[in-house]
Amino acid sequence: MSVHGHDTGHHDAGLHDTDLHDEESHGSRKGYWIGFGLAAVLTAIPFWLVMTMPLANQATAFVIMAFAAVQIVVHMIFFLHMNRRAEGGWSIMALMFTVVIVAIALSGSLWVMYHMNANMMPTQDMRQMG
Numbered sequence: 001m002s003v004h005g006h007d008t009g010h011h012d013a014g015l016h017d018t019d020l021h022d023e024e025s026h027g028s029r030k031g032y033w034i035g036f037g038l039a040a041v042l043t044a045i046p047f048w049l050v051m052t053m054p055l056a057n058q059a060t061a062f063v064i065m066a067f068a069a070v071q072i073v074v075h076m077i078f079f080l081h082m083n084r085r086a087e088g089g090w091s092i093m094a095l096m097f098t099v100v101i102v103a104i105a106l107s108g109s110l111w112v113m114y115h116m117n118a119n120m121m122p123t124q125d126m127r128q129m130g
Helices: 008-025 029-052 057-078 092-119 123-129
Strands: none
Touching: 029 057, 057 092
8 A cells, every 4th residue: 555655556657657758858879879970060060161161251150150059959959858748848938048048159259259350450560569
C-alpha cells in the first residue's frame, strides 16, 4: 500500500509517464552529432567568407549575422532540447528574452565595429606624429 508513507499505486503510473517524457525531451547521440555537424558547418562558412572575402564587407557582416541567428536556433533545438514537447512547449518569455538579448548583442557588435573602423587613426597620421 505505501512505501515510506507514500501511496505507490498512483505515483508509479505518473513516474512512467514522466520517464517517457524525459527520454523524448533529452537528446540522443544521433541528435547531438547532427547538432554538432550543423554547428560546425554554420561556423566554417562564415570563417571561409571572412578569409576569402568573396562579398563586400557589409554583405559579409550581414551574412555572418544570419548564420549566427541560425546557429542559435540549432543550439536551442539540438543541445538545449527546446521543442514543442519539452516542458509543455517553448517558454515564450524565455524565447523573447533570448531574441532581445541577441538583437542587442548583434546590433551593438555591428555598431562598435563600424565606429572603430570609422574612428581609427589612418597610418599616414601616425607617421607624421613621430
